[in-house]
Amino acid sequence: xxxxxxxxxxxxxxxxxxxxxxxxxxxxxxxxxxxxxxxxxxxxxxxxxxxxxxxxxxxxxxxxxxxxxxxxxxxxxxxxxxxxxxxxxxxxxxxxxxxxxxxxxxxxxxxxxxxxxxxxxxxxxxxxxxxxxxxxxxxxxxxxxxxxxxxxxxxxxxxxxxxxxxxxxxxxxxxxxxxxxxxxxxxxxxxxxxxxxxxxxxxxxxxxxxxxxxxxxxxxxxxxxxxxxxxxxxxxxxxxxxxxxxxxxxxxxxxxxxxxxxxxxxxxxxxxxxxxxxxxxxxxxxxxxxxxxxxxxxxxxxxxxxxxxxxxxxxxxxxxxxxxxxxxxxxxxxxxxxxxxxxxxxxxxxxxxxxxxxxxxxxxxxxxxxxxxxxxxxxxxxxxxxxxxxxxxxxxxxxxxxxxxxxxxxxxxxxxxxxxxxxxxxxxxxxxxxxxxxxxxxxxxxxxxxxxxxxxxxxxxxxxxxxxxxxxxxxxxxxxxxxxxxxxxxxxxxxxxxxxxxxxxxxxxxxxxxxxxxxxxxxxxxxxxxxxxxxxxxxxxxxxxxxxx
Amino acid sequence: xxxxxxxxxxxxxxxxxxxxxxxxxxxxxxxxxxxxxxxxxxxxxxxxxxxxxxxxxxxxxxxxxxxxxxxxxxxxxxxxxxxxxxxxxxxxxxxxxxxxxxxxxxxxxxxxxxxxxxxxxxxxxxxxxxxxxxxxxxxxxxxxxxxxxxxxxxxxxxxxxxxxxxxxxxxxxxxxxxxxxxxxxxxxxxxxxxx
Numbered sequence: 001x002x003x004x005x006x007x008x009x010x011x012x013x014x015x016x017x018x019x020x021x022x023x024x025x026x027x028x029x030x031x032x033x034x035x036x037x038x039x040x041x042x043x044x045x046x047x048x049x050x051x052x053x054x055x056x057x058x059x060x061x062x063x064x065x066x067x068x069x070x071x072x073x074x075x076x077x078x079x080x081x082x083x084x085x086x087x088x089x090x091x092x093x094x095x096x097x098x099x100x101x102x103x104x105x106x107x108x109x110x111x112x113x114x115x116x117x118x119x120x121x122x123x124x125x126x127x128x129x130x131x132x133x134x135x136x137x138x139x140x141x142x143x144x145x146x147x148x149x150x151x152x153x154x155x156x157x158x159x160x161x162x163x164x165x166x167x168x169x170x171x172x173x174x175x176x177x178x179x180x181x182x183x184x185x186x187x188x189x190x191x192x193x194x195x196x197x198x199x200x201x202x203x204x205x206x207x208x209x210x211x212x213x214x215x216x217x218x219x220x221x222x223x224x225x226x227x228x229x230x231x232x233x234x235x236x237x238x239x240x241x242x243x244x245x246x247x248x249x250x251x252x253x254x255x256x257x258x259x260x261x262x263x264x265x266x267x268x269x270x271x272x273x274x275x276x277x278x279x280x281x282x283x284x285x286x287x288x289x290x291x292x293x294x295x296x297x298x299x300x301x302x303x304x305x306x307x308x309x310x311x312x313x314x315x316x317x318x319x320x321x322x323x324x325x326x327x328x329x330x331x332x333x334x335x336x337x338x339x340x341x342x343x344x345x346x347x348x349x350x351x352x353x354x355x356x357x358x359x360x361x362x363x364x365x366x367x368x369x370x371x372x373x374x375x376x377x378x379x380x381x382x383x384x385x386x387x388x389x390x391x392x393x394x395x396x397x398x399x400x401x402x403x404x405x406x407x408x409x410x411x412x413x414x415x416x417x418x419x420x421x422x423x424x425x426x427x428x429x430x431x432x433x434x435x436x437x438x439x440x441x442x443x444x445x446x447x448x449x450x451x452x453x454x455x456x457x458x459x460x461x462x463x464x465x466x467x468x469x470x471x472x473x474x475x476x477x478x479x480x481x482x483x484x485x486x487x488x489x490x491x492x493x494x495x496x497x498x499x500x501x502x503x504x505x506x507x508x509x510x511x512x513x514x515x516x517x518x519x520x521x522x523x524x525x526x527x528x529x530x531x532x533x534x535x536x537x538x539x540x541x542x543x544x545x546x547x548x549x
Numbered sequence: 550x551x552x553x554x555x556x557x558x559x560x561x562x563x564x565x566x567x568x569x570x571x572x573x574x575x576x577x578x579x580x581x582x583x584x585x586x587x588x589x590x591x592x593x594x595x596x597x598x599x600x601x602x603x604x605x606x607x608x609x610x611x612x613x614x615x616x617x618x619x620x621x622x623x624x625x626x627x628x629x630x631x632x633x634x635x636x637x638x639x640x641x642x643x644x645x646x647x648x649x650x651x652x653x654x655x656x657x658x659x660x661x662x663x664x665x666x667x668x669x670x671x672x673x674x675x676x677x678x679x680x681x682x683x684x685x686x687x688x689x690x691x692x693x694x695x696x697x698x699x700x701x702x703x704x705x706x707x708x709x710x711x712x713x714x715x716x717x718x719x720x721x722x723x724x725x726x727x728x729x730x731x732x733x734x735x736x737x738x739x740x741x742x743x744x
Binding site (some may be wrong): 005008011014015017018022028033038151152155157158159160161162163226234237238242247272273276278284287451 | 665668
């Protein structure tokens with residue numbers, strides 16, 4: 001993975017100095033609340049319901065075991081012994097003290113980490129496929145391009161105070177696992193005769209106005225990636241709405257202008273500047289690329305796990321759900337579920353569990369961990385012959401839940417328990433749905449399905465792209481839940497449709513159960529996934545079953 | 550020296566008279582029930598009427614709104630020894646098309662930012678340098694203090710009029726917040742060229 005040199009270290013350390021000075025000026029009343037707000041946000045610091053919340057960047061979801069241990073230490077020393085992985089592959093602490101934040105940032109800097117641009121109206125953490133570099137369907141490894149983008153977007157002088165937040169995602173595989181069509185800029189890497197190109201999508205997003213991004217530029221040569229992104233964001237910076245924060249994202253501008261007219265403005269700017277100083281060259285691409293070469297894989301035989309462990313159904317279930325194919329023979333990638341029955345909330349992890357995962361990474365997976373936008377963790381390179389040992393340690397530490405891609409692998413925002421924006425709580429809803437599935441057979445019978453919960457229309461829980469989406473809404477001061485069906489991420493990304501009037505928290509589990517009953521009764525075979533069944537039969541059968549009472 | 554002007558990385562005497570039209574009587578435009586903070590109504594702000602009413606001050610060196618300069622070019626040319634122009638952050642670059650003079654005949658061009666959080670000023674800096682090839686003093690005016698200076702300097706600005714009530718000496722230090730920057734700008738190569 002990427003290693004800091006003295007330049008990176010200096011930049012991150014000077015950022016801590018800068019932030020400490022800003023905080024001191026705020027304490028000394030030299031900065032008003034209004035002035036300090038964008039400054040602290042750009043350092044990931046929110047003022048939440050109970051305490052400040054600090055969001056720490058995990059660039060494109062890649063962590064070393066040492067970094068994960070640092071995160072555990074911070075959780076113990078400055079928080080309540082746990083952290084929460086977000087849908088942007090970052091980690092959040094819910095209980096730090098404002099005056100402690102510079103100390104936390106120094107500790108992070110020592111481990112080559114930071115909280116830069118994890119919030120605020122600027123370019124946020126670049127996200128990508130958590131299986132980059134190890135997935136068999138990969139065309140281009142996205143990690144080095146993501147690192148190049150991280151550096152370029154860090155303190156970009158023009159884009160510190162955009163109309164609204166700006167999210168970039170990048171995918172380089174046949175199956176898009178990075179939600180490129182629901183990002184402000186989505187980048188799809190393609191290769192032609194060893195030359196790299198980028199398909200640039202723009203104006204996608206979830207939130208209040210969910211929109212699928214549109215293709216703005218096809219086959220942009222990689223050397224122009226940064227200058228083209230600059231032109232897009234420059235046009236957005238100048239013409240995006242600043243009067244109404246709910247209409248300030250780039251998707252609203254693209255929609256208002258029309259994609260062709262937006263493109264014309266972008267290209268007029270870009271044609272003039274495409275030989276800008278940020279024109280990427282092979283030297284720089286190769287310099288960053290060499291940080292992401294394959295680890296020293298052993299030559300090992302593949303093992304027939306089904307045969308060898310045929311008595312151990314739980315292990316085989318876990319293999320089926322929580323591990324995936326690897327480019328290297330005899331290896332698999334392991335996804336560790338943070339959605340177990342013992343987790344307080346989806347994505348939460350105790351400091352002791354972080355240390356367990358860090359130790360496993362050191363022992364079995366080249367000391368690396370990845371976080372996913374589904375709020376789980378990945379050990380990308382585990383030998384098949386070590387899988388049982390890894391599984392055993394995970395089970396001993398409440399991390400052995402075999403539910404990746406199943407309905408209890410819920411994506412969920414912190415909701416009304418923590419977030420001051422939320423209309424409704426989301427964690428208790430996730431828990432009540434989780435409690436429906438004490439019986440693993442039913443869970444496995446339903447198979448692959450996604451259920452996403454957001455506590456408000458800002459959609460941090462990505463409810464629009466959940467096969468089942470749940471959105472917390474406020475009606476006359478009480479909490480209600482609107483349910484959508486048919487959302488989907490990936491190459492065929494689609495947005496869910498609202499099923500009808502919303503439900504109380506108590507009603508939600510029964511409604512979910514009814515939806516699943518309709519699916520089980522209507523599917524044409526056990527192989528037909530929920531989303532395929534929904535696409536075939538439509539919304540009505542579900543609607544009828546739910547509202548008949 | 551009691552001054553709020555930073556230029557070429559030092560505090561300098563501000564002998565420029567900055568002309569700001571009084572817009573307190575201008576109608577506050579509303580859109581979707583909200584006050585439009587940053588002019589998106591498609592109408593000129595300030596209005597021509599407001600600009601006509603501006604009384605040109607007695608001074609040697611003035612910085613005037615570009616639209617005021619366009620309205621009263623001859624009078625201004627006769628009256629002042631030296632003059633510069635400034636635009637609002639909501640103004641578009643097309644406004645400069647009306648200029649008959651070479652933009653480099655002005656020794657100062659300013660961009661006024663009403664609110665600190667309005668980041669359009671940075672992209673305008675880039676455009677004024679790159680598209681208009683402006684070579685002289687590019688000045689940030691308005692809600693300007695320490696925390697913008699590093700970015701402003703990298704976006705093409707070389708002087709900064711620090712907001713009244715804010716310590717300009719401290720603000721000056723903001724220009725040195727970082728020793729290195731990753732990305733290139735119009736006058737700086739990206740960090741990778743050093744690596």
